[in-house]
Amino acid sequence: MELLQKETKAGLGCGGCRLTLFSIFGEAPKDLNVLEHDHIPGASACVKPGMRLMKGLVVADGKIESTIYASNAVPPQFIDCDSTTELEYALFDLEGRAVLHRCDSFKTNQTFVFDSREESLPRPFYGLFLFQLKRSNYGASRFNVHWSNGRSTTTTHEIGDSGRPDVHFPLIVNKNVLEGPNRIYISIQNTYNENPMRCTIRVYDVDNRDDITWDCPIPRFGTRWFDVLEQFFRPALKQRPNGNFALRIFRPDLDCNRAPNIYFFFHNRTTDLLNVNHM
């Protein structure tokens, strides 16, 4: 075991060790970044190897502002190398209209920053951020978005092509949640050149399947922003006050390769804290 651990030690000293412990995991090491590696539609890893075009959400509504970070840091196993590249980014509003488009250089170990506070955006703004790298990228390029309301900051990453055409909000909502301290917002984005992308929003009682559905067309590169408690759960709980409701968002054609980007936000009114995640 000691020898095995020594041989598989990662870090700066090993200069590129990507080995795994065969004896424990029984697997062959495989570089996930080789171009010919099969894409797995709908894979659950939240990982899109080699993604150079990334897609995320910018909110700038006066209450929440957004800062985007991407790094061109060189992985430790590469030690010293030049990862300089060009980048291009664009921002689209709710209706998918481009409001800015820029190109820049992205130097080795540089961090890219886009801060909505420094932009003259038409507020309230909710929109799609596209970020593209122009060449092989040796850095940790996936961008993160920080959403901040001044009191708190929450973050998650771009979700590119989510591969998830059918998702559930991970909380069952009843009258206690509806009247509780949290406001819940969901953004749904059409990240494709498809006009419009049609999604269905379904709120249903998990005990008896009674449901209400909404059609949600989203223009190409457009974004939709919902107060889900007021717009979706309140109508359902009005019909069935003691119900326990789930929220499902799906493309009727269930196309894994053209799934929408979806983020959900919680704002706790007691503490003024934000929390975000993606679906």
Place this chain on the structure above:
Amino acid sequence: MIAAAPTAGLKYEPDSMSKLLIAGWLPPTDEYQTTLTHFPGNNVHPPYPTHGYFFATMSVYREDKLVAQLHSPGCDETGSVRFDLDVAVGLLPPFSGMMLVEYHHTKGIPLEVYTAHVHRKTGSYFACNITPVVGSDIYPNFRATHMENVLFMPGLAFRPEIETSIVLLNPFKVKFSYQLHLIFGDATQQQSEALELKPMSLRCYPLETIFPRCSEKSARFEGRTSLCVTSQYKQISYLMQRDRETGIVTTLDHLHAYVLH
């Protein structure tokens, strides 16, 4: 091992079943109510099979000791698999630990699983996608192809109101070594000494405890600071942000793989 009786009308056929093993962080049980609600029907459509059977076992570890185990009832794609951790941990002294979920599902149907955590005093909520898996036999090469032993997180928020931590899980029966690296906006780096995690355990490090002056230095770069974790084997790690004033978690998110081509 599975105690749950199959739901009426569903027939358990071992040959048609697959197993997903996933690990997540259990926040302090006196501060948070933790639930897991999973709707497996999300992926029960072509090209995946159209009829499925699902159930799970959740094991809870404190330090490296198994302290509770829960079994869900089975369901088909119209139902949901649910756990309320209070049922199991409510009788124990408060602790924070690791959840290990063994999810049994019909072969060919992939899953995305989130945990939900509600702060008991304020109702503040956070959710976490715990699908970065330990192992799966739906995709036998999953560990090899989708997991990494070098992960990264760009843009750390070192702000006065935020405590930033790294959560590392070791769901394996062997010890686990790793190093943490901070990369600042001027491309300078700091790295920790080699750290070690006991088998079947979890550690949560506020970065300031590993890098005592990182906040000061990072503040000069206004968020242009990134975190890299290198580990002995493929890792499961999360970035956590807490509000300092209340201790409430505002972010729990997995780190990213480098893009190497």
